[in-house]
Amino acid sequence: MKTNETRDAVWKAVVLRGWQALRQPLVATIFGLLVGAAVILACGQNPIEVYKEMFEKSFFKPYYLFSTLTRATPIIICAMATGMSWRAGYINLGVEGQMVTGTLVATVVALFMPGPPVLVAVIAWLAGMAAGALYALLPSVLVWKFNVSMVITTLMLNYVANYITSYFVTYPLKDTSGDGLALQTPEIAAGMRLPRLSSTSTFNAGFIVAILVVVFMVFITRRTVFGYESKMGGFNPSFARYGGTKQVKVMLITMALAGAIASMAGSAEVFGLKYRYADGMLSSTSYAWTGLQAALIAGLDPVGMFFVSIFLSGLQIGGSAIQRSLGIPLEIATIIQCCITLFVSVKVVIRFAKKPKAAAKEGGKQA
Numbered sequence: 514m515k516t517n518e519t520r521d522a523v524w525k526a527v528v529l530r531g532w533q534a535l536r537q538p539l540v541a542t543i544f545g546l547l548v549g550a551a552v553i554l555a556c557g558q559n560p561i562e563v564y565k566e567m568f569e570k571s572f573f574k575p576y577y578l579f580s581t582l583t584r585a586t587p588i589i590i591c592a593m594a595t596g597m598s599w600r601a602g603y604i605n606l607g608v609e610g611q612m613v614t615g616t617l618v619a620t621v622v623a624l625f626m627p628g629p630p631v632l633v634a635v636i637a638w639l640a641g642m643a644a645g646a647l648y649a650l651l652p653s654v655l656v657w658k659f660n661v662s663m664v665i666t667t668l669m670l671n672y673v674a675n676y677i678t679s680y681f682v683t684y685p686l687k688d689t690s691g692d693g694l695a696l697q698t699p700e701i702a703a704g705m706r707l708p709r710l711s712s713t714s715t716f717n718a719g720f721i722v723a724i725l726v727v728v729f730m731v732f733i734t735r736r737t738v739f740g741y742e743s744k745m746g747g748f749n750p751s752f753a754r755y756g757g758t759k760q761v762k763v764m765l766i767t768m769a770l771a772g773a774i775a776s777m778a779g780s781a782e783v784f785g786l787k788y789r790y791a792d793g794m795l796s797s798t799s800y801a802w803t804g805l806q807a808a809l810i811a812g813l814d815p816v817g818m819f820f821v822s823i824f825l826s827g828l829q830i831g832g833s834a835i836q837r838s839l840g841i842p843l844e845i846a847t848i849i850q851c852c853i854t855l856f857v858s859v860k861v862v863i864r865f866a867k868k869p870k871a872a873a874k875e876g877g878k879q880a
Contacts, residue, residue: 538810538821541856549849556841563835567846570838571831579716583786585826587612587795589723590778591804592811592818593730598649598771600734600813601743603764607652607667608775609801610674615645615776617678620783620790621686623701630704634784637705641780642773648674649772653765675796682792696792707785719781723819726774730815733770743767775801803829806854825850 550560570577591608598605619641626633652666679696688699707718734740742763779795787794795801803825804818810825811817832846 537857538812538817538853541810541853542824544856545849545853548852549845552845552848553841556845558839558841563839563841563845566839567831567835568827570834571827576714577830577834579711579714581823581827581830582720583714583716584830585823586719586723586785587778587782587798587800588803588807588826589819589822590726590774590781591801592807592822593726593804593815594771594775594778595801595805595808596730596811596813596815596818597774598767599808601763601767603653603767603771604664605649605652605667605768605771606664606805607649607670608771608804609796610667610671611645611649611772611775612779612801613671613674613678613795614648615641615643615772616779616783616795617681617790618644619776619780620698620701623705623784624686624699630702633702634705638777638780638784641776645772645774645776646769647772649768649775650765653768657761657764671796675793678790679792682790686790688789698790700788701784705784706788707781715786717785719785722777722781722785726777727815727819734815739763739766778804803850806850809854810857 546564550564553560553563571581572578591612594608594611595605619637622637622640623633626636628636648670652661652663652670655661655666656663682698683696686698688695688697690699707722710716710718710720734744743766778800782795782800783790804822807818807821807825811821828846828850832841832843835841835845836843
């Protein structure tokens with residue numbers, strides 16, 4: 514009898530925790546869809562028919578589902594990179610730059626390093642992760658030594674990374690064997706490419722890599738001392754320092770991990786889909802910023818970020834489909850996506866607004 518009661522209590526606690534985690538994203542999604550419906554009405558279309566078409570061509574038909582999962586792969590990994598740093602209190606807006614840098618390095622290694630293709634591919638991924646980690650450490654060191662803004666530094670370094678990689682793709686690494694107008698590298702060897710998981714689409718093993726990154730995030734955040742220290746540092750830096758946490762060490766490790774994970778998003782795109790690095794292929798698709806939205810909507814929970822990334826990817830794939838079939842502007846998906854993020858961000862704004870009031874109230878009591 515006690516065993517059954519304990520099992521029921523645990524199950525209720527799990528369900529309650531899951532509902533509390535999903536409640537706000539679900540409400541925000543409903544409001545986002547309502548705003549989208551208003552825009553669709555303004556375009557003279559039936560929102561129900563448009564949404565039916567959108568979700569059929571993003572989740573319910575196999576070809577479009579595989580397209581959604583393929584697009585979701587780099588978004589999932591970027592969300593994990595964002596969550597790694599943000600949950601520790603480091604507002605890293607440089608995931609795009611870290612991804613771009615690591616991906617170019619991985620591509621260069623794959624193109625020029627001799628050896629067995631599989632071994633070269635593994636070394637290329639590791640080299641890309643190291644480059645992404647080092648690029649993420651640059652703003653970390655600046656914050657540590659000069660107390661600069663992490664937000665501004667990481668954001669500006671995105672432009673540095675994009676312009677530097679653009680130079681290399683435009684000049685020394687440019688593929689001159691085909692269309693001279695295309696700013697891209699030569700293709701990597703066939704033996705280095707990730708296998709396809711579907712014979713009718715571009716769905717590939719990069720999605721498995723994304724799942725492994727999610728498992729790694731869950732493990733490191735919930736089952737390690739470092740995960741606890743980084744979480745405490747994000748919640749209350751003063752308490753973390755008082756408890757003996759070495760904040761500089763935690764910051765450097767956290768940012769290095771975020772940069773390494775970010776590079777894997779671009780490597781999955783190159784080795785699993787494009788087979789070469791093209792100028793702007795990672796920045797124009799907004800993988801990093803969609804990953805940031807997924808992380809905010811999911812409250813930085815790794816499993817939540819996984820599913821939200823797939824949902825946002827489905828909105829983008831479905832948005833493209835309804836533009837072709839119904840003439841609805843592609844931007845409708847972006848409107849819904851941004852509204853969901855906006856409604857979720859209300860919670861963050863309220864939380865930060867309450868902190869000064871709580872501090873003032875506590876100070877009044879002490880006086």
